[in-house]
Amino acid sequence: MEQTTNNSIDYTSKTLSIQVSLNGLSFCTVDSDQQITAIEHDNFGIQLTPEQVLDKIKYTLDNNTVLKDDFKTIEVIYHNDLYTLVPKPLFNQDMAKEYLQYNIKVLENDFIAYDELDQHDIVTVYIPYANINNFFFDTFGSFTYKHANTILTNSLLTQQKNSEATTVFVNMSDKLFDVVIIKKGKLILENTFRYENKEDFLYYLMFTTEQTKLNPEEFMLVFLGDITKKSECFKIAHKYIRKITFGKYSRDLKISPTITPFEPHQHFTLLSHF
Numbered sequence: 001m002e003q004t005t006n007n008s009i010d011y012t013s014k015t016l017s018i019q020v021s022l023n024g025l026s027f028c029t030v031d032s033d034q035q036i037t038a039i040e041h042d043n044f045g046i047q048l049t050p051e052q053v054l055d056k057i058k059y060t061l062d063n064n065t066v067l068k069d070d071f072k073t074i075e076v077i078y079h080n081d082l083y084t085l086v087p088k089p090l091f092n093q094d095m096a097k098e099y100l101q102y103n104i105k106v107l108e109n110d111f112i113a114y115d116e117l118d119q120h121d122i123v124t125v126y127i128p129y130a131n132i133n134n135f136f137f138d139t140f141g142s143f144t145y146k147h148a149n150t151i152l153t154n155s156l157l158t159q160q161k162n163s164e165a166t167t168v169f170v171n172m173s174d175k176l177f178d179v180v181i182i183k184k185g186k187l188i189l190e191n192t193f194r195y196e197n198k199e200d201f202l203y204y205l206m207f208t209t210e211q212t213k214l215n216p217e218e219f220m221l222v223f224l225g226d227i228t229k230k231s232e233c234f235k236i237a238h239k240y241i242r243k244i245t246f247g248k249y250s251r252d253l254k255i256s257p258t259i260t261p262f263e264p265h266q267h268f269t270l271l272s273h274f
Helices: 050-065 093-101 129-141 150-161 196-209 231-239
Strands: 016-019 024-032 035-043 075-079 083-087 113-117 121-126 144-147 167-173 176-183 184-194 222-225 243-246
Touching: 016 050, 024 050, 024 113, 035 129, 050 129, 050 184, 050 196, 075 129, 075 150, 083 150, 083 184, 093 121, 093 231, 113 150, 121 150, 121 243, 150 167, 150 176, 150 184, 167 196, 176 196, 196 231
Parallel strands: 016 075, 075 144, 167 222, 222 243
Antiparallel strands: 016 024, 024 035, 083 121, 113 121, 167 176, 176 184
């Protein structure tokens, strides 16, 4: 009997995830065995407009050979500060715009979206970039999208559900960082701040912990995202906060040996939703 051995990858079962912010663009591809086959990041260096970011996306899709495959699933993750969290029992879909107006300026023609975290009874209400959504719809027909802080919140609350500690998580990216405070498995605070330098970063971090009456000698600060021990933000935080460490994913990731190794706290929101 003739036997056939086939070790080729089924590219039609691959997933493409793209994380979009005004300061950078990240993407990863995952095969049918949930192995990460590619991961890349483009730091713009400056904050662009949504129109300029769309041009970056188009250029990347046209010129990166990794993205020439046929993908079964397309996922877009928006990372911006145009969001708020609402307890699910208090959420009313018809009032989505009103929830946001307490935190940000909402324009009349802004499209409002929301993600439900059923396990935690939380709803993320946010503004995606409509021009980018329209592009993905026109290009791929079908795709899903969600806010990065939906992924961040879900992952961290799941990790901390049995913890009795008070932990301050900081998810770093260029010019933007998220603060998530969890106490005894419950979400105490979540916010996103823009910063230009290490002094800005320290001010917002210390102000947030002071307002929530946390002692920098007692709580654990956990860094995620684009940061190392050599980063200026890490160094200045270490001067004022006693206990600092780096976080990690909730589970072990299957990573292709062709990918340049990276730390388990990096690309946290991009890789935590698989």
